Amino acid sequence: MNKNILNQLSADERPVAWTLQATAEDMRVSPTFQWNLETKLMDKAKKQIQPKQGWHTNIVGTVGWALAALGAIFLLSWTIRSIVSGVQPATNETPTPEMSFEEKVRAGNICAGPLALAHNFSVFVTNQEKTVFVPLDEQNTIGELRSFAWSSNGQLAVVGNTTGAGNIYVTDSVDHPLQPVIPNSELGYLMEVAWSQDGKQLLMWSVQNNTIVYVVNADGTNLLERKLDLQLFAIPQFSPDNSSMIFRGANASSSGLFEVKFDGLQVRLISPLVDDESGFAWSPDGSRLAYVEMDRTLGEARLVSEEIATGNKSVLATLPTPKGSGSSLPESANLSWSADGTSLVFEFGRSPTDRVIYLAHADGTEPIQLVTSAYAPTISADGNCLAYISNKQVFLLDLTDTITPPLLLADLPTGRSIAGFQMDKLQWSPKRP
Amino acid sequence: MTTLMNLRQNQYPLMDDARLAHQARTDLQAFAELYHRHLTSVYRYHLVHTGNEKDAEDLTSQTFMAALEGIDSYRGTGPYIAWLMGIASRLRARFFRGSKPEVPLDAALQIPTPSLPTDKAAYRRLQMDEVIGALRHISRDRAEALILCFFSELSFGEAGLVLGKSEAAVKMLISRGLQDLRTRTSLALEVDYE
Numbered sequence: 343m344n345k346n347i348l349n350q351l352s353a354d355e356r357p358v359a360w361t362l363q364a365t366a367e368d369m370r371v372s373p374t375f376q377w378n379l380e381t382k383l384m385d386k387a388k389k390q391i392q393p394k395q396g397w398h399t400n401i402v403g404t405v406g407w408a409l410a411a412l413g414a415i416f417l418l419s420w421t422i423r424s425i426v427s428g429v430q431p432a433t434n435e436t437p438t439p440e441m442s443f444e445e446k447v448r449a450g451n452i453c454a455g456p457l458a459l460a461h462n463f464s465v466f467v468t469n470q471e472k473t474v475f476v477p478l479d480e481q482n483t484i485g486e487l488r489s490f491a492w493s494s495n496g497q498l499a500v501v502g503n504t505t506g507a508g509n510i511y512v513t514d515s516v517d518h519p520l521q522p523v524i525p526n527s528e529l530g531y532l533m534e535v536a537w538s539q540d541g542k543q544l545l546m547w548s549v550q551n552n553t554i555v556y557v558v559n560a561d562g563t564n565l566l567e568r569k570l571d572l573q574l575f576a577i578p579q580f581s582p583d584n585s586s587m588i589f590r591g592a593n594a595s596s597s598g599l600f601e602v603k604f605d606g607l608q609v610r611l612i613s614p615l616v617d618d619e620s621g622f623a624w625s626p627d628g629s630r631l632a633y634v635e636m637d638r639t640l641g642e643a644r645l646v647s648e649e650i651a652t653g654n655k656s657v658l659a660t661l662p663t664p665k666g667s668g669s670s671l672p673e674s675a676n677l678s679w680s681a682d683g684t685s686l687v688f689e690f691g692r693s694p695t696d697r698v699i700y701l702a703h704a705d706g707t708e709p710i711q712l713v714t715s716a717y718a719p720t721i722s723a724d725g726n727c728l729a730y731i732s733n734k735q736v737f738l739l740d741l742t743d744t745i746t747p748p749l750l751l752a753d754l755p756t757g758r759s760i761a762g763f764q765m766d767k768l769q770w771s772p773k774r775p
Numbered sequence: 776m777t778t779l780m781n782l783r784q785n786q787y788p789l790m791d792d793a794r795l796a797h798q799a800r801t802d803l804q805a806f807a808e809l810y811h812r813h814l815t816s817v818y819r820y821h822l823v824h825t826g827n828e829k830d831a832e833d834l835t836s837q838t839f840m841a842a843l844e845g846i847d848s849y850r851g852t853g854p855y856i857a858w859l860m861g862i863a864s865r866l867r868a869r870f871f872r873g874s875k876p877e878v879p880l881d882a883a884l885q886i887p888t889p890s891l892p893t894d895k896a897a898y899r900r901l902q903m904d905e906v907i908g909a910l911r912h913i914s915r916d917r918a919e920a921l922i923l924c925f926f927s928e929l930s931f932g933e934a935g936l937v938l939g940k941s942e943a944a945v946k947m948l949i950s951r952g953l954q955d956l957r958t959r960t961s962l963a964l965e966v967d968y969e
Binding site for chain 2: 382387
């Protein structure tokens, strides 16, 4: 609400004003309508807003038309000569009608491969036609499923919890049942899991002791416990060569994004300005680490790409944030790279309802806003689809042609949960089908 | 891969509306920024008037089409939002000409059921209907002032320009309007003190 107005109201007028305000805030523009309107405006604006042309432009235009006319005469003449010199046999081929984005998705021509979703206390995977989310543990025999992680070779690890004990399950195909890796462990309440780059090891942490990480082989053997001099704030990620892990955490003197070597556990503070737990990601080839820095002094958020071999850093995007320590900062989350390493997506904003999904380019060209009021972005392995959540629905956006309105994949499934628990995670399998 | 939204690249974060509107005559990105700043205000204005999403979307679409078409006619003498909401207001008036909404007389005094629906979305919808219904039972001027200030988030001065009234007159309309809602409709019973 306009705070100036609220301040000018008497105490007995304010309650009704608050009701009006609450009602107004519930009135949200639907993403599909917004998309259609923007497309219409864009078409109209292209016709209407033309740059002013100077005399030289007119001359160039005239000469261009003359050249085009000459070209047309030449082409006509060549065509006539071709027909006269020999008629080509007719083929039986009929032109294939172009498929819509939705048809291509349903047929599995693009954006193929499963899309997984963690919502409430369940994990789901799309069916082949991308029309519905199917629960992974349909019979609900495992208990609460809290999160998941795809390996680079398409295995899916799922984190579950029953009566305080953490469980990890793995399947090599969504059609196969989940196999227990660590059932009913003594590791405590597990929240998330991460794969090594080669898909052979898993990394875990428990919220009950956030100075310990566990590493285990994917077949459940060789469980190792590593005690750190740091507190973990979220699941670490293996480095591309599996020699270290990177995570957001804190020690006695600083907080930020840290790297810890498995061999000797040496610690390096990569950046003290990384505030968000999922605000960092390795490039697919492992040569670069991207992360979002929140600079309170300058009042900006920076998406940084660091070249691992040289240590060179480049800023791929900057977004304004409040300055100083007085106000809370927006969050950046779910930073991830496209499979070809040319672009990154991430969400930015205060709450899931007011977040914006940005697409940044690895070459540093200007980032673009893809979707507003949306979160949990993830790019499909073929680079053609962006999946995201908006207004309790999952959408697919055609990244090759954003004029196409987003395709509604499905509503967020309902399931068991408790008040205050929200961890909506969406991720495509990185393996190309 | 270009839509109007994509064109907005935070390059005008500090530029005021009037300068943007001037630039929008030849610069699509400037119009994209203006569109983003005011989309919600226009949409809420139409939604609270029409009471349904489809008509609100149609009118919002028409408003921005008209704004784009007439951007040259904005002279910068008043706030851009007042000019834009003026367009929205005229389109709304045209929409309602010949299709006057009818509200049953007893709706104003209808006491809402004390047991709230468990489904939040359904509850929100009911609350929205309740508010929209209540606004239809107070004088048009007062309701319009409340809608412009609370739903479209205009200042008293900006709302005054849309309504053709002074800032003081708008303040008075707001005050009386809130009082009407409190005393003459069931809305007061819906007040949430959180």
